[in-house]
Structure formats: C-alpha cells, structure tokens
Amino acid sequence: MDTLECLLTRRSVRMYKPDPIPRQELEEILAAAACAPSAVNLQPWYLAAICSPDGMAAFRDTMRQVAVKTRPELEERFPNHPQVIRETESFLVSLGGAPACVLVFLLKEDYPDRDNVLQSASAAVENLLLAAWAKGIGSCWMTAPVSAGFGPVLRDRFAPGKGELVAAVSLGYPDQTPRMPKRKTGRCVFL
Numbered sequence: 001m002d003t004l005e006c007l008l009t010r011r012s013v014r015m016y017k018p019d020p021i022p023r024q025e026l027e028e029i030l031a032a033a034a035c036a037p038s039a040v041n042l043q044p045w046y047l048a049a050i051c052s053p054d055g056m057a058a059f060r061d062t063m064r065q066v067a068v069k070t071r072p073e074l075e076e077r078f079p080n081h082p083q084v085i086r087e088t089e090s091f092l093v094s095l096g097g098a099p100a101c102v103l104v105f106l107l108k109e110d111y112p113d114r115d116n117v118l119q120s121a122s123a124a125v126e127n128l129l130l131a132a133w134a135k136g137i138g139s140c141w142m143t144a145p146v147s148a149g150f151g152p153v154l155r156d157r158f159a160p161g162k163g164e165l166v167a168a169v170s171l172g173y174p175d176q177t178p179r180m181p182k183r184k185t186g187r188c189v190f191l
Contacts, residue, residue, distance in 0.1 A: 006134050011180065013138025014087075014096045016172030021100050025135055026051060029171070030102070032131030036123035039116035045124045046105040046162040058157060059101055060093070062150055067092035069148040092144060098170035102128060103154055106163040121166050128169055138174035143167055 001009075030047050038044060050059050067089045078084045095101065104125055111117040125141055132139045143166075145154055151165035 001134050006130050010129060010133040011138070011178040012140045013170075013172070013174045013176065013178060014091045014140055015174070015176040016095075016097045016099065016138060016170070017175045018097055018099065019173050021051065021137060021171060021173075023051070025137065026100065026171075029128055029131045029135065029137070033102075033124045033128035036120065036127040038120035038123065039113070042111070042117060042120060044106050044108065044111060044117040045121045046107040046159060047124070047128075048103040048105070048159045048162070049100060050103065050158060051100040055158070056095075056099065056101065059154075060095060062153055062157070063095060063145065064093050066145050066148045066150050069150075070144050073147075091140075092142075095170045096140070096172070097175070098140075098172040100171040102169045102171065103158055103165060104128075104167045104169070105155060105159055105165050108163055118166060125167050125169060132171055136173065137171055140170045141167055142170065 026049050030049060033047055034043070034045070036045075050056055070092065071085070071089065074085045074088055104121055106117055106121055129139045129141060145151060145168050146165055154165050154168070155162060
C-alpha cells in the first residue's frame, strides 16, 4: 500500500476480529510511532502496548467506568441520536473486541511548552494509526479516558511514573469496513 492510499483509506475501526496481533507487528508499529516529528526533537511520548488478555481485561474494566462517566456528555451532544450513544457506549465497554491497545503518555509532567509536546505526541499517534493500517491492522484513536478523568488511573496501572495520558488507541484486525465519513467543506484554502 502506498502512502497516499494509506492516508485516504484509513478509518476508525470499532469492530475487530479476535485474532492476536503478532508481537513483531506491534513492535514495528510502535517503532514507526516513535519516528514521528517532534518539537525541538523532545520525543515527549511514552507508548505502553497492552496486549496480554489480563492487561486488556484490566483496561476494559476501566473503560466501563469511562463509559458511565461519559454518558451525560454523549446525551448532551447527541440528544436526537440515541443509537450513536448506544454504539459509543458499547465500543467504550467492549473496545469492539480489540486484542490490543496502546496508551500514549507525555513522558514528563513539566514540559515548558505544553502545546508543542501535545502536538508532538499527536504526531506519534497518527504515525501509529498509519503504520497499523499499512499492515492491515485497524485502529481507533480514543480520548474518552482522558476527558473522563481516568488518565491517572491508567497511568498508575500501566505506566507508573511515565507522565500524563493523552490518548488510547485500540488495535486489531478489522471485522468491518467503515465507510468514510462525509468530509466537511471549507476547511482548506489556497492563498
């Protein structure tokens, strides 16, 4: 798959086959994530791959709590779309059967320019998503555990002392082919 095809066909996958991802594939995906550009070459990320059944069970336990805490926000955001609320909650609880998840942390608590390190960590997440898709592995970038306040819980469980959680990414072989969401217009300009 060439780069442009990878960029244009990657989708957020929320239903996965139960097949485990080989360790070498995960290592290559994380290595690609760690090759992301970063402000002043800080490389501020710490990537924790959860791939054991026990680890995933513990992560899902926390995500059940995230789903409960997120429900009022979903109800406010989608008052006329109860199906969206149900589907989102179902995914948060089950992770769509994903066999693995990567937690992305800011390695230190005291970076002087928070915007730079968040953008750098986000670049690492995008590299991770694209590297996974290039191998036929689906993913879904999640910020719900952060916005629901469970970052410290996940850090203490999976990466003690490794900084602030900024995102979680589920990984697995897709059991669905999501359609591309409608693209919003007026988001690009040529000057």
